[in-house]
Amino acid sequence: MRQIPVDTSAATVMVAQSPQPKVKDRRTGERAMDAETGAALSTVDVMFAANGDVEILSVTVPESGISGELAMGTPVALTGLIARPWENEFNGQKRHGIAFRAVAVTSLAAGASSSKAA
Numbered sequence: 001m002r003q004i005p006v007d008t009s010a011a012t013v014m015v016a017q018s019p020q021p022k023v024k025d026r027r028t029g030e031r032a033m034d035a036e037t038g039a040a041l042s043t044v045d046v047m048f049a050a051n052g053d054v055e056i057l058s059v060t061v062p063e064s065g066i067s068g069e070l071a072m073g074t075p076v077a078l079t080g081l082i083a084r085p086w087e088n089e090f091n092g093q094k095r096h097g098i099a100f101r102a103v104a105v106t107s108l109a110a111g112a113s114s115s116k117a118a
Helices: none
Strands: 013-023 023-025 041-050 053-062 077-078 083-091 095-100 106-107
Touching: 013 077, 041 077, 053 106
Parallel strands: 053 095
Antiparallel strands: 013 041, 041 053, 077 106, 083 095
16 A cells, blocks of 8 residues: 655644544444554544645554643644555445554653643
8 A cells, every 4th residue: 555754844733632542443442453563553633734724634653652741732743654545435435535644643842731830
């Protein structure tokens, strides 16, 4: 499958929704795991602002790649972000989109939690 590296150097990236466990099967609640490493996967929704456009991206990341407190509005760095186009057919309906995956999501708000008093 084709993987497209995403350049985040000129983008502003902030958490839109805190990390959530990625679910493989909604009926059973089975957790999604990385096929190669066996690591548990999570999703983090981020606001990705670049070139005057803002998008909300749902990024899949291994649980071990999440570092720092990732509350809504926290600026973050996305390490190894890639985009993968996908397409499937279910009940005669074709669907397609782009899936985003990162090696790590790291908080850039060093010490921000201790300086909230005003």
